[in-house]
Amino acid sequence: MNTAADERSLVVVGGGHNGLVAAILAADAGYQVTLLERSGRLGGATQGVAVFSGHNVRLSRYSYLVSLFPDELADRLGITLALASRPVSSYTPVRRRGRDLGLLVQRRPGAATADSFAELTGSSAEYAAWQQFYGELGELAAVLAPALLGPLRRRDELRRAVVDAAGTQIWQDVFEEPIGAAITRRFADDTVRGVVATDALIGTHASLWDETLVANTCFLYHLIGRGTGEWLVPIGGMGSVTDALIARARQAGVTVRTGVTVTGVDETRSEVTLVGHDADGAQLELRADRLAAAVAPSIVDGWLGRPAEPPSGAQLKVNMLLTRLPRLASGVDPEVAFAGTTHLAEDFSALEAAWQTSSAGRIPHPLPAEVYCHSLTDPSIMGGETGATLTLFGLHTPAELFASDPQGGKRQARDSALAALQQYLAEPLQDCLATDADGEFCVEVATPLDLQESIGMPGGHIFHGPLQWPFASDADEAPGAAEASVPDSADGASASPAARRYGVQVRGSRRIVLAGAGSRRGGGVSGLGGAAAIDAVLADR
Known part of the structure; x- marks a missing residue:
């Protein structure tokens, strides 16, 4: 394939949710858009898949919940996302003082939550501290969520707004010191501390005391989505998000090609040229005015012949199909315990010990983990099965x-993860597991290397690299600094003012923009990377 470029042509590489968002917005703006995807189907990590043979259950295989995808972006895209709240925020089984207990946090905390804190900790102090902390975080989220869209705002501007809304302390807790310091200062109970801390570690391999604040940025993104921080269940599974985006892309006139592998990119002052091959090995060459790369930055660097150190993912994903939910040793109703996020072996001290163990090259046992039961909130994913x-x-x-x-390593990690669950159950987990068409237990395990192999995610890193603050850095706030200037390219070349305004990174000249989860305001199932990239392209033409 050899297509000449014109000034209204754009190629998107990567058919995950960010690539689809970028393609739709560019097509709606009048661009001739071609979307290239390496695998045989679109969706990337947001695919819904019937994983187990003999069953019609459609699992959200690699990504599960939606929080960061703004309603404003969905409206702009012209899609409707059916999202449901979970009745429980979290449940944490605990064995303490010779008793099996549990910490229940309702989505709207009430008497049951207060009683649960009191039974676990012996006083009302921890619950009061919880209400204070998450009240301040709610105010922070209301300020920062709108800053995820549109031109990148300045750090100092957002700091003033957060301090005015929620006080100085919460800004210091999240942005100025390791998140471990804030958690241990505000809370006394090891389990309560751990429940708070997990949001700083999902998809991030770091100490809670890391001075680079990499855990803090992870914590921030998990607490500000949609202005509330609530994580919602997509009805029909995560694949329903992909399906809505695919249908809208086709309606917008996007040309979609799957099974296409890009191997190199070249650019001149007037166009960008991609080379690669299709699934049959046929060579292709495609020219366009602009390229939106909705893939990991390390992949783009590889196209350009630059040294590319892939990031390292740090999560294990285990999908299971059960004939029924297992009974817990605490006696709590399983439909309550698994209705939200069930925390396993995630005391604060256990999380830090697990980081030290894994940093030393060993798989922690039991493995800190959390469990979700999507079928409780959305039975439609069961395909009519019980x-x-x-x-x-x-x-x-x-x-x-x-x-x-x-x-x-996969077997060992699986055993450590399932041991974290089994220790709190009143019966063997295998008694509840369904079997597939071959008589095997319905358990699927994916390490970071599996994600790299199956969906082309370098190192299996779900964020494509460390998350970044969603604002212009302090260094760019000095008098006379360019508006919302940010580091914008791997080689230090200056991006266009539009790219700088939207916090969009470029590779090479302005013709290649990053549009994936590795974008400044990327990470999670948000579409933010794709949206910012196209906003910059449109402002730059």
């Missing part, structure tokens, strides 16, 4: 742990 789904997300399992023995 039973339940459980999805386990394990922390502190960096890709390096699986490099020398991928299969052996």
Whole structure:
């Protein structure tokens, strides 16, 4: 394929949610858009898949919940996302003082939440501290969520707004010191501290005391989505988000080509040229005015022949299909315990110990993890079958742990993760597991290396690299600094004023813009990376 470029042509590489968002917005603005995807189907990590043979259950295989995708962006795209609240925010089983207990946090905390804190900790102090902290975080989220769209705002501007709304302390807690300091200062109970801390570690391999604040940025993105921080269940599974975007892209006239691998990119003052091959090995060459790369930055660097160190993911994903939910040793109703996020082996001290163990090259046991049961909120994903789904997300399992023995490491990590669940159950988990058409237990395990292999995600890093603050840095706030200036390219070349205004990174000249989860305001299922990239392109023409 050899297509000449014109000034209204744009190629999007990467058919995940960010690539689809970028393609739709560019097509709606009048661009001739071609979307290229390496695999045979669109969706990337947001695909809905019937994982287990003999069952019609459609699982959200690699991504599960929606929080960061703004309603304003969905409206702009012309799509409707059916999202449902979970009745429970979290449940944490605990074995303490010879008793099986549990910390229940309702989505709208009430008497049951207060009683749960009191039973676990022996006083009302921790619940009061919880209400204070999350009240301040709610005010912070209301300020920062609108800043995820549109031109990048300045750090000092947002700091003043947060301080005016919620006080100086919450700004210091999130943006000025390691999140571990804030958590240990505000809370006394190890389990309560751990429940708070997990939002700083999902998809991030770091100490809670990391001075670079990498855990803090992870914490921020998990607490500000949609202005509330609530994580919602997409009705029909995460694949329904992909389906809505695909239908809208086709309606907008986007040309979609799957099974296409891009191997190199060149650019001149007037166009960008992509080379690669299709699924049959046929060579292709495609020219366009602009390229939106909705893939990891390390992949783009590889296209350009630059040194590219892939990031390292740090999560384990275990999908399960059950005939029924298992009974818990605490006696709590399983439909309550699994209705939200179920925290396993995630005391604050256990999280830090697991980081130290994994940093030393060993898989923690039991593995800190959390479990979601989407079928409780959305039975439609069961395809008419009875039973339940459980999805386990394990922390502190960096890709390096699986490099020398991928299969052996996967088995060990699986066993450590399931042990974290089994220790709080009143019956063997296997008694509740469904079997597939071959008689095997319905358990699917994916390490970071599996994500790299199946969806082309370098290192299996779900954010494509460390998350970044969603504002212009302090260094760009000095008098006379360019408006919302940000580091914008791998080689230090200056991006266009439009790219700088929207916090969009470029590779090479202005013709290649990053549009994926590795964008400044990327990460999570948000579409923010794709939207910012096209906003910059449109402002730059």
